[in-house]
Amino acid sequence: MYGAPLTTTAEPAFEAWSESAPPHARGSIAGKTPFQLFWERFREDRVALAALGFIVLEIALALLAPWIVTLLGHPPNAQYPETLDPTYGTPTGPSRDFLFGVDTVGRDVFARVLYGARVSLQVALVATALSVGLGVVAGMLAGFHRGATDTVISRVIDVTLAFPILLLALGIASSCSLGNGCAGGLIKPGLSTVIVAIVVVNWTYIGRIIRGQVLSLREKEFVEAARAAGAGSTTIMFRELLPNLVAPIVVYSTLVIPQNILLEAALSYLGVGINPPQASWGEMLAEATPIFATAWWFFLFPGLALLLTVLAFNLLGDGIRDALDPKAA
């Protein structure tokens, strides 16, 4: 059997042991990357796969939104006053022309839900990436250097965590939502304000988690080895420690995405988020709430979109965590 690939080798003595293992895992003791291991576990999780499929579909729809609305002929901000009841000005429900009905100014709810997905996904990805990036760097610095650096960063985290998140975000968003924004025009009203507000309140959790991980990792032998080999602090942090933090970062990110989507929706619902006439699910829900009893479609569709998206990201996050860390499952 000399020269045959390792994976086909099966010692009879091990037969009994591997009976219960799935066929593809048979003999797969060596030669797998962490990603392969992850993927093998993940693809068994049908719920997480469905969630992933939904998210991929949603991203595709959001990217294609401009073409889709061109096909339908109703741009998201175009107003069709003739679709409103001429006596009361109330919106009309789903029809052949307007699949999800129209809103209070006669705009196509379908087109706006579609464009709302763009806002939600942008916030989900950009705000999460920024807050995770900030949290990881701060957590690594605190955990690696300890001492005064740790004290300062940890206290800042403690103070930030002590704030009621929504109120803090509301404060930031409303002070930056007027005129030319805040911080000398750096933070413009609208999407960037929302993202900044979310990053400011959300980087702390990941910061704490990473700090804890680094505190234990920095005592490991491979760090000592790297240091003995002459590596500097930055090299050790980003070359040696960071790869070992991928699992918590990925897990945490997928779990924080739905939180961020909800936070954006909450801010827009409270009127300090996205600027009109740009569509956002939160803002649509805010406008739909008072007329819920008579215009259910205006409330239902953005609500459903928000619910499904958040659910999908949560399920995906759970699936990823289970696959990365079977012990926790």
Add this chain to the structure above:
Amino acid sequence: MSALTRAFGRRRVAVTAALLTVVVAAVGAAAATAGSRQAGGTITVLSAGDVDHIDPGQAYYSFTYEISYATQRPLLSYRPNSINAIPDLASAMPKYSNGGKTVTVHIRPGVRFSPPVNREVTSADVKYAIDRAFSSSVANGYAGAYFGDVVGAPMKATKGVPDIKGIQTPNKDTIVFRLKRPDGVFTGSLGLLMTAPVPQEYAKRFDSQTTSTYGMHQVATGPYMIKNDSSGNINGVGYKPGQLIDLVRNPNWSAKTSWRPAHASEVLFKEGYQDPTVMTRTILSGSADVNGDSPPPPAELRSIMTSSSERKQLHFTPAGGSRYVALNTSKAPFDKLAVRQAVATVLDRNAMRLTRGGAIDGRIATHFLDPSFKTQGFAQSGGLAFNPFPSAGFRGSVPKAKALMRKAGYTNGMYSGPQVTMVADNSPPGSNTAQVVAAGLAKIGFHVKTISVTHSTMYTKYCNVPKNEPNICPNVGWLPDFHEPQAVLNVTFAGDAITPVNNSNWPLLNDPKINAAIAHARTIVSPQARWAAWGKIDKMVTRSAAAVPWVWENFPSVYSKRVTPAPELWNGGSPDVTFMSVSGS
């Protein structure tokens, strides 16, 4: 001169012409049976917000008048369903002499202040009430606008209460006003709450403070008083700001001196009903009796109108004012007439009206004097036919607007300058109206930057303050203080009415020809000539396109089944609690 925004403080909505006739008739019939109702019971009025000022010397908002007209007696006031002021504290209508420059009013004997003052009212109490409105501790926002022509009236608020020489009290039941120039509409000013008597010997210790606290210790002359303690304090007793105003009977009020029936024994104003749907449903279910400051939203109107039982509880008051989009004429690009006219031509007024409830909201406005002025200026300006910026179905005309833009120097008919600013409401329906305006402007190339704030911030921080004023204020509107064209067009469009704060000339219009016409019309005493002059001014202002009127709004109210409706026609349909009665009490 200054005027507070007796602008639409709250969402007000409304109705089609056909509908109106029916309901107004119904209100009339109901009011006719009021006399047979028994006395007693408690009326509950619901409101979203509080009064603007509890002191009658400062009060301005429609909602505040609901309360203060029940507790205070100005020289003149109004019956329900009427736009004509009649003597209240006065014993007869004012008499003009000296070529319209002297106005004499006699007051009724036997009217007494509520506890703890208890004494009879004299003409000196009326003079003190008007004098104190000019002091900095009271700082009434409209005293200058309506009493500024009285001889000796201070140009700006004085420290301490002034003694205005032009207001004399030759005896205890006579008050004489001497005016610098004839003033045809001075009678209208005498229905304002600042003419309600204030006892000097009692009020002066409150008025001598930096900000007068008389409001919290006010005494009443009307059939009701805000519940107070033995010292006269109402704060925390009958007035809990933002929560409750409790009106009880004024023991010193005599039915013999008043035409108000005042059936109920108590009136509660419950505040904080922010959601108009909840407010409407609470009233329809009988847990409260009438809406005080917010009308039922369109979706509720629709549901009420389609229910045969609830339909009887809905009442409409026809237009008493207009909503408009103000264009800032003091800076580019709206300093150019043709650009403003292009905006007036392109805006889809039909779509704008749909944001407030479609045809039920009222008639689409084409100028500023509304149809309630009939032959008092409305007909003189051309009536319904006067529409200088016509378009099919009021939907706006892009080709005509582009032609005007070319006239203004924009070669392809599209605006090409820097983006324009707009300050708009951050909640529906105002926010929706603003979005329709922005979409209309985009059709002729304007890129609009919108700042969204609350309705009151829109006024107090931006549109009322010329130095902060954006290019466009899309959510402004005006209810006249009394039924005269001057009250519609003067403080809103005269150049000399522009003030650094509390400004109501939102377009900052300062057109020499219009200013001259207004200055002349203000002095005309003969009604016919006056109305003709103001009709002409209405035309001039409309053609200037400094503001684009879009709806003459009607006001819906919901009443519970147990009360008789009594809408104040002059006051945007606000309920007159002194005429409502409670059955089964």
